Amino acid sequence: MAGIESIIHALKAYKGRTLTLMEVCGTHTSAIMKHGIREHLSPHIRLVSGPGCPVCVTPAAYIDVAVRFALTENHVLVTFGDMMKVPGVNGDLYEARSRGGRIKMIYSPLSLLDLARENPDTTYVMAAVGFETTAPVYAMLIKKAREMSLKNIRLLLAVKTILPAMEAILEAGTVDGFICPGHVSAILGASVYEPLQKRYNKPFTIVGFEGPQLLSAIHDLVQQAERGVSAVHNLYPSVVNHQGNKKAQALMDEVFVPCHAWWRGLGLIKGSGLALKDEYGDFNATQEEIKEDGTLKGGCRCTDVITGKINPNQCPLFGKVCTPTSPQGACMVSSEGACGIWYGTGRTSP
Amino acid sequence: MCVALPGLVYEIDGDTALVDFKGNKLKVNLGLVDAKVGDYVLVHAGMAIEVMKKDGAQELMDILEELEAEVYGRD
Amino acid sequence: MIINMTHGSGGQATSELIRDVFAAHLGNSFLNRMEDAAVLPLDNKHQRLAYTTDSFVVTPLIFKGGDIGRLAICGTVNDLLAMGTVPLALSAGFIIEEGMDTVLLQGIVISMAEALKEAGTKIVAADTKVIEGRGGLYINTSGVGYVREGLEIGASQIKPGDGLIVSGTLGDHHACILSHRMEIDNDIESDAAPLNGMVEALISHNIRIHAMRDITRGGLATILNELCEASQVSALIDHKALPVKESVRGLCGILGLDPLYMGNEGKMLFAIHPEDVNKALDIIKTAPYGQSAAFIGHVKEGKGVYLTTDTGSLRTLPVLFGEGLPRIC
Numbered sequence: 001m002a003g004i005e006s007i008i009h010a011l012k013a014y015k016g017r018t019l020t021l022m023e024v025c026g027t028h029t030s031a032i033m034k035h036g037i038r039e040h041l042s043p044h045i046r047l048v049s050g051p052g053c054p055v056c057v058t059p060a061a062y063i064d065v066a067v068r069f070a071l072t073e074n075h076v077l078v079t080f081g082d083m084m085k086v087p088g089v090n091g092d093l094y095e096a097r098s099r100g101g102r103i104k105m106i107y108s109p110l111s112l113l114d115l116a117r118e119n120p121d122t123t124y125v126m127a128a129v130g131f132e133t134t135a136p137v138y139a140m141l142i143k144k145a146r147e148m149s150l151k152n153i154r155l156l157l158a159v160k161t162i163l164p165a166m167e168a169i170l171e172a173g174t175v176d177g178f179i180c181p182g183h184v185s186a187i188l189g190a191s192v193y194e195p196l197q198k199r200y201n202k203p204f205t206i207v208g209f210e211g212p213q214l215l216s217a218i219h220d221l222v223q224q225a226e227r228g229v230s231a232v233h234n235l236y237p238s239v240v241n242h243q244g245n246k247k248a249q250a251l252m253d254e255v256f257v258p259c260h261a262w263w264r265g266l267g268l269i270k271g272s273g274l275a276l277k278d279e280y281g282d283f284n285a286t287q288e289e290i291k292e293d294g295t296l297k298g299g300c301r302c303t304d305v306i307t308g309k310i311n312p313n314q315c316p317l318f319g320k321v322c323t324p325t326s327p328q329g330a331c332m333v334s335s336e337g338a339c340g341i342w343y344g345t346g347r348t349s350p
Numbered sequence: 351m352c353v354a355l356p357g358l359v360y361e362i363d364g365d366t367a368l369v370d371f372k373g374n375k376l377k378v379n380l381g382l383v384d385a386k387v388g389d390y391v392l393v394h395a396g397m398a399i400e401v402m403k404k405d406g407a408q409e410l411m412d413i414l415e416e417l418e419a420e421v422y423g424r425d
Numbered sequence: 426m427i428i429n430m431t432h433g434s435g436g437q438a439t440s441e442l443i444r445d446v447f448a449a450h451l452g453n454s455f456l457n458r459m460e461d462a463a464v465l466p467l468d469n470k471h472q473r474l475a476y477t478t479d480s481f482v483v484t485p486l487i488f489k490g491g492d493i494g495r496l497a498i499c500g501t502v503n504d505l506l507a508m509g510t511v512p513l514a515l516s517a518g519f520i521i522e523e524g525m526d527t528v529l530l531q532g533i534v535i536s537m538a539e540a541l542k543e544a545g546t547k548i549v550a551a552d553t554k555v556i557e558g559r560g561g562l563y564i565n566t567s568g569v570g571y572v573r574e575g576l577e578i579g580a581s582q583i584k585p586g587d588g589l590i591v592s593g594t595l596g597d598h599h600a601c602i603l604s605h606r607m608e609i610d611n612d613i614e615s616d617a618a619p620l621n622g623m624v625e626a627l628i629s630h631n632i633r634i635h636a637m638r639d640i641t642r643g644g645l646a647t648i649l650n651e652l653c654e655a656s657q658v659s660a661l662i663d664h665k666a667l668p669v670k671e672s673v674r675g676l677c678g679i680l681g682l683d684p685l686y687m688g689n690e691g692k693m694l695f696a697i698h699p700e701d702v703n704k705a706l707d708i709i710k711t712a713p714y715g716q717s718a719a720f721i722g723h724v725k726e727g728k729g730v731y732l733t734t735d736t737g738s739l740r741t742l743p744v745l746f747g748e749g750l751p752r753i754c
Contacts (some may be wrong), residue, residue, distance in 0.1 A: 036738030094429030108396020133352035210734035344743040355683040374611040374674025
């Protein structure tokens with residue numbers, strides 16, 4: 001029987017070759033912590049967090065640009081709450097606010113439409129970070145703003161696409177299987193992982209965020225890896241179908257084109273970002289290319305952590321100079337980053 | 351990578367719906383889905399990204415049975 | 426270092442600020458205990474005075490279930506109660522921004538009067554200042570009270586074996602304020618309330634309370650960590666036992682927050698002698714504001730705070746890092 005108890009038993013008892021399984025979704029990272037998933041795993045199963053937290057992978061230089069807009073007259077920087085504490089090269093958004101910067105935290109980017117209409121003299125600059133789940137929301141915002149002839153909304157774009165990053169990690173050869181992001185998969189569809197699965201012969205399992213779901217996905221990846229098979233399995237069909245959300249995909253294609261993107265901790269990955277198409281260029285907050293600035297502190301091994309090569313506590317800075325209140329690298333930046341989680345949960349099992 | 355939560359559509363006005371999340375009512379854009387009143391939609395950052403299809407817990411059990419039979423084999 | 430909002434969250438940044446700036450220069454044997462209130466010996470050796478202060482800076486000024494005035498009374502009264510004190514008197518300082526409407530101000534002051542009556546105490550000294558601004562209001566309240574004779578209640582008095590009780594649902598106040606700020610429509614009310622009736626009932630029934638703590642900023646997880654550190658013990662609490670309102674769970678789901686890290690303004694955490702736990706829970710449940718109280722776990726030897734998760738595993742519950750902010754990822 002495939003009951004959860006038997007899955008938990010199998011995961012604890014697993015004694016085969018050591019497997020490194022990666023999730024690439026900040027909400028998975030957080031759910032794995034919340035449900036205590038790691039505590040159920042045999043030492044032969046390493047569960048690592050890849051570059052799935054949009055906040056963590058956003059370059060420090062981006063924060064500096066966001067700070068600049070917050071401090072610009074007649075401008076309001078609009079952001080999700082989790083960007084607030086991400087350090088730039090010169091401070092974070094909290095500090096910008098304490099220096100008089102105007103920052104508005106929102107839940108729904110579309111709520112900007114009313115704000116922009118009511119305050120025509122203020123320019124609202126949306127700190128548009130995220131992956132394919134959030135990209136259609138920004139696309140809708142821009143389309144609606146155009147329909148409403150609103151000229152005071154801009155996107156400070158750092159939207160990323162997850163597949164090129166997963167491919168970069170597969171190239172590094174450190175991962176035996178992926179727990180695929182549930183909500184990105186809702187947009188893209190289960191079929192989107194098939195080319196990578198075939199090329200690299202690794203298992204991909206799509207799953208939601210509840211404890212039993214996550215345990216089942218890990219069990220599925222272990223079963224596949226042990227049997228030397230690889231397939232894309234969808235354990236989240238109530239939300240994810242084969243082809244994804246066609247309307248969302250069409251909307252993204254209408255507004256965005258792929259571009260190169262800089263990832264904090266990973267550097268430049270070709271074709272891993274989304275830029276506005278020329279016909280929507282007037283919604284761009286800035287033309288400048290925001291690069292990773294190479295300010296990783298000496299000895300920081302974020303890149304190795306994000307690609308699953310080492311565990312956070314194997315980095316020489318971890319827990320010493322690099323802590324959640326003074327993060328030195330991408331993975332400690334957010335409480336959902338790999339190092340932030342290890343620090344927070346007492347760095348016990350892998 | 352994205353927090354999203356299922357909520358119940360209980361009022362629709364154009365492409366905007368009022369969606370209830372355990373007593374929290376939010377305006378949600380329905381532009382990406384074909385949802386009707388009474389549907390559960392998965393909402394991320396103020397937009398419904400999918401209409402939920404059926405009971406998630408039962409669904410997981412069904413898939414696990416299937417995988418057990420077809421992929422893992424009986425031990 | 427420049428101060429930012431995380432320094433006011435009640436989490437790790439707050440602790441570091443207190444340690445590096447305030448305790449470094451003002452520290453003494455009373456302040457260093459970092460209790461809800463300081464307990465001072467009087468000349469008469471049998472009598473002890475408890476003394477506390479707190480400032481209230483909430484926006485909006487009026488919210489479902491209360492306002493800044495009720496908050497300012499309940500916060501200070503509950504801090505006094507946490508040391509086993511009978512509140513004697515309060516002082517209040519009002520810092521008013523220009524533009525404040527006196528009708529609004531009066532409403533807030535009336536709400537203070539009502540809370541004082543409920544708490545059985547009064548304001549005996551007050552001060553007013555007006556500053557430039559946009560109609561805002563900040564209130565500081567201080568309070569004194571007698572510590573009941575023979576009681577030794579404090580953060581360092583917790584012992585392995587003690588039972589842990591929370592006096593009601595977690596996160597209500599924080600959830601209420603966030604709902605206002607994020608413009609989310611729900612029926613979540615702040616739980617701002619003076620807990621004198623509850624604490625008096627426990628003491629008059631001779632319940633052996635080892636420690637009490639007002640569950641405010643940083644939430645249950647942060648406060649439990651502080652208590653465990655002060656008493657050099659660990660705590661094991663059960664996810665299933667934690668009382669949280671469905672609507673608060675819903676809000677947390679939307680915003681990606683955890684009720685364990687969200688503050689209340691009328692909830693107490695109790696560490697109780699193991700033999701008295703059941704009786705204490707009965708008393709709390711029948712006391713004012715205690716209907717949804719729950720036994721949540723035990724104190725153990727060791728260090729840290731642990732949670733039994735919904736999948737049956739054990740995980741560490743750290744203190745709050747940063748400000749508890751809505752997140753998308």
